[in-house]
Amino acid sequence: MRKTFYALVSSAVALSGSLTTLSAERNAWYVGASYQVGQAGQTITNNSGPLHIKTLPTGTYHYLAVMQGLGVSVGYKQFLGKKKWFGLRYYGFFDYGHAVFGANALTCPSGTTMSSVNTAVDGASPCPAVANLSDMFTYGVGIDTLYNVINKKDVTFGFFFGAAIAGNSWGNTTKHFMVEKGLGGKIDPAIFQFLFNAGLRTAIGKHQEFDFGIKIPTINDYYFYSRPGGNLAFTYRRQYSLYAGYRYNF
Template sequence: MHAFFRYSLAVLSLGTLGAAPNGIFIEGGYQQGKAQVRMQKGGNEVTTTTPLRGFGLQIGYQAYPIKYIGFKVYGFFDYAHTDGIEFPNPNANSVSSPVSCTGLPTGVPGIQVPPGVPPGLPVPPAIPPVIKPQCKINVMGILQQIAGSKKPVQPNMLTYGGGGDIVINIINSQVMALGVFGGVQLAGNSWILATPDFKDVTLTYAGLDKQATAFQLLLNVGGRLRLLKHSSIEAGIKFPMFKNNPFLQSKNDGTLYIRRMYSWYINYAFTF
C-alpha cells in the first residue's frame, strides 16, 4: 500500500511538471549580426558592412492546442550598436564633395553708363541678372566626408513591433520538450547615428530627405528547448526582408541605405 501511494505521488508530481505550458511569457537575450551601409549614385555603389551587437526582448502569450504543435504571439523590441564604419573600397576616397553647383557667376560686372544718358547725370542702378544656380547634393560625399574625420560613423538600430511563431515539438516529455519554430515579425526600424549626429543634416544640406524610420518585415526561425514547465531556451536567426529603405536621399544625386542583414540570438524565456 505504501509503495503504491509513493508511486502515485511521483506520477502526479511529474504530471504537474509536464503540464502544457500555456500562458503569458517574457523572454530576452543577446543578439549579434551584421549591418550594411550602401551609398548609391546612378550606377555606382560604395558598400561596407559592420558588426551589430545588442539585445532583444519579447512579451506575449503562448498556447499548445495539441501536444506537439503550439503558437506564440508577442510584442518585441531589439536594440543593437554597430562598430565604426570602414570603407574597404579603395576608390571611396574619390567621392566628390557633398555639394556642387553650376551656373554661379565667376565675377562682378563693372558699372557702365547706359547709352543715351548725358554725362554728369545720375546713372540709374543696374539691375543684377537673375542667378539660378543648379546644385546637387551628394549623399555619398556627405557620408565619406564624415567617415574620413576622426569620429567614426556608428549607427544604433531600434526595431519594435509584433510577431507570431508556430512551434513544432519533435520531443515532448514531462520533463523537457525539444522543437523548432518559425514565423514573421512586423516592425518599425529606426537608425540613430551616434557619432556624428545627423539631426541637423537636412538643414545643412538643403534638399536632402532624411528617413530614419521605415517599415520592416522579418523572417524569424530557430530551435527551442523547454526545461520542466516554466523555463525555455531559444536560439534563432532573423532575416529582414526589405532591403531598400533609404536613410538619406537626395532628389537629384544619390541615396544612402542602412539595413540589418541578419541577427542571430539566444534567449531565456519564462512562462507564467
Template sequence: MQKLICVVGVFLALLSPIKAAKSRTFLLSEYLLGQMHYDTIQNGQTKTNYRTIEGATIMYGYEYNPLNRWFYTRYYGFLDYGYVILDKKDNIETNMFTYGAGADVVIEYNKNPLNVWGLFYGMMVAGNTWTTSKFSRDFFVENYRSFTSFTFKRTYFRVLGEVGIRFQTVILYHDVSIEVGFKFPFDTELGSKFVRDYSMFVSHTWYF
C-alpha cells in the same frame, strides 16, 4: 515501498501545475549578433559597406496551446535594439530600434517536462528606426559625398522571419527555455540608407 510511493507522489504533485500550463504568458530576453550594410558613392561608383550589428531583444507574449498538443502557436510584441560601429578609430556609431508584433508556430517532439525539444518558425511585422548622433552625421558629410543630402525618416516598414530550435526544462518549479535561431528580413527596408541583413540570436524565456 511506502516511502517510494510518497516520493513519487510529491514529485508528481510538483509537476502537475507544469503539465497543466497549456496556454501561458512568457517573457523573453535575447542577445543578437548579425550584419547590416549601407551604400556610398565613391568615384562615381556605388560601394556597399558591411558592418557587424549587435544588440538585444525583449519580447512579451502568449503561448496558445489549449489542448496541450505537440503543435501550437505563440503571439508577442517585441523590441529589438541594435548597435553598429561605423568607424572604429573615431567611434562613429548608429543605433537601430525595431518594434512590432509577431507570431510563431512551435513543434515539440519530446513532452517530458524536464527535457522538451522543439522547432519554431515565425513572422513579424515591424517598424524600424535608425538614429545617429550629430557626430555621426558630420562623419557622413565629411567622408561620404553620397550622404550630403542624408535625411532620416522616422520609421521604415519591415517584415521579418525567424527560425530556430529550443530546449525547455524546469528550474525552481517554473518552465524556462533557451532558444537559438536566425532572424532574417523578407523585404529590403526600402528608402533606408541602413539595412539590417540578418541576425543570429540566443534567448532565455521565463514562463508564467
C-alpha cells in the same frame, strides 16, 4: 480473474492518459530577453555634386559591419490537441543593435552646419573625422508556429518558424553631415519592416525556456537621399541576427 485483468488494463489506460497530459507543455504567458549578433549593411551612393565626399570612393558601394545588441519580448504561447505537439506563440518585441561601419570622415562635431564644412566635403577643411556608427531599433508584433519533437514531463525540445511586422528606426553619426536647410536632402530614419524568425527551443521544468534562432529582416531603410537628381544617398538594413534567448513562463 477476468474482472481483475480488465480492471488492471483500464487502470493502465487511465494512467497512460494522465501521464500524457502531465507530459504535455502547458499554455503560458511569458517574458523574454536575448543577446543578438549579426550583420548590418550600409549602401552609399556618392556621385560628383555639391555633397560629394572626397574621403569616400565615387559611385555606389557597400559596407558590411557586425551588429550586436539586445532584445526583449512579452507574449503568450498555446498548444493545440490532446498531446500538444503543435502550438502558436504571439508576442510583442523590441530589438536594439549597434554597428560600426568604420572611422570614415563622414561627420563633424555636433552644432557644426553643412555650410561651414562644404570645404570638408572636398577634403580641404580641418573638420575632424568621426566614426561611422549606427544604432538600430526594431519594435513590433509577431507570431511563431511551435513544433515539439521531444515532449516529456520535465523537458521539451523542438523548433519554431514565424514572421513579424515592425517599425524600424536608425540613428547615425552621419546625420550632421547630411542635414542642411535648402539643399533638398531628406532623412527618413523610420520604416515599416517585415521579418522572418526561426530556430530551436527547449523548455525545462515549469518556468524555464531557451531559444536559439535567427531573425531575417527583408526591407531596406532609404535613410537619406538628396533632392531629385542629387548625388548622395545612404541606405541601411540589418541583414540578419543570430540570437540566444531566455524566457520565463508564468
